[in-house]
Structure formats: structure tokens, C-alpha cells
Amino acid sequence: MPSGFYGRRALEHFKSPHNCGEMSEPDGVGEAFNPLCGDRMRLYLRVEGESIRQAAFQAEGCAAAIAAASMTTLLVEGKTLDEALSIRDEDVAKALGGLPESKIHCSILAEDAIQAAVEEARRRRSSGPNKERGS
């Protein structure tokens, strides 16, 4: 495939993103920002035990950033927090069928958002169990 073009899967995720929108009462939220282009991504996680049950995103950015965010929600769902932390930007780009060379860096937003969301989920958990209502 020519390195200057988006693959079919990347275009599909850009045109019809999965899990796009704010999640109510997430267990972890991570934000990533690229100061060079101004693009940003927010990743929401719903976690049960050690497993990510659901993910959603909001993003402002280029086609590659939107596609990467969409793919990221699919990649992290069903993974443990540790497994999610091992996802790298190359994994996201590869899952999209590759990105144009000039857009490879956009998938770094996804990796950064995963790291931030998992860290926050763990921080919330370590700050103590949720207080039971009414007790």
C-alpha cells in the first residue's frame, strides 16, 4: 500500500467511529494532547475488577486521530488494565491497517490516552472503595 494513503479500515473508523461520545460515570478518564497540532483525545473506561468492560472516546483532531481513538476503544475492551498499558501506538496503527507516514504520530495520542485513563482508574481505586450509599 502506498505510504501516503489511509487504508480502508482507517477510513471506516474515521467515517463511522465506534464508541464515540461521553461516558457517564466512568471508572477512569485519560486525556492526551498534541501541542504541535492542537489535537486532543479523551478516553473513558468502565472497569470491573481488573478488566475493561467498556470504552468510549471524545476527540478533536485529524482523521488519523479519530480513527485511532475509535480503534483504541475496541482494542482495550476486554483487556486487563495491565494488558491495556502494553498497547503501543504502533499496535493502534497496525490494527487500522497502517496510517500514512505523515500521520503515524497521531496514534501516539491513543497510547497516551490509554496510559492516562488506566492510571486514573487505578488512582481512583487506590483512593478507597466507593462509599456505599445510605450506610
Ligand code: FES
Ligand atoms: S495531526 Fe494532530 S493528531 Fe493528527
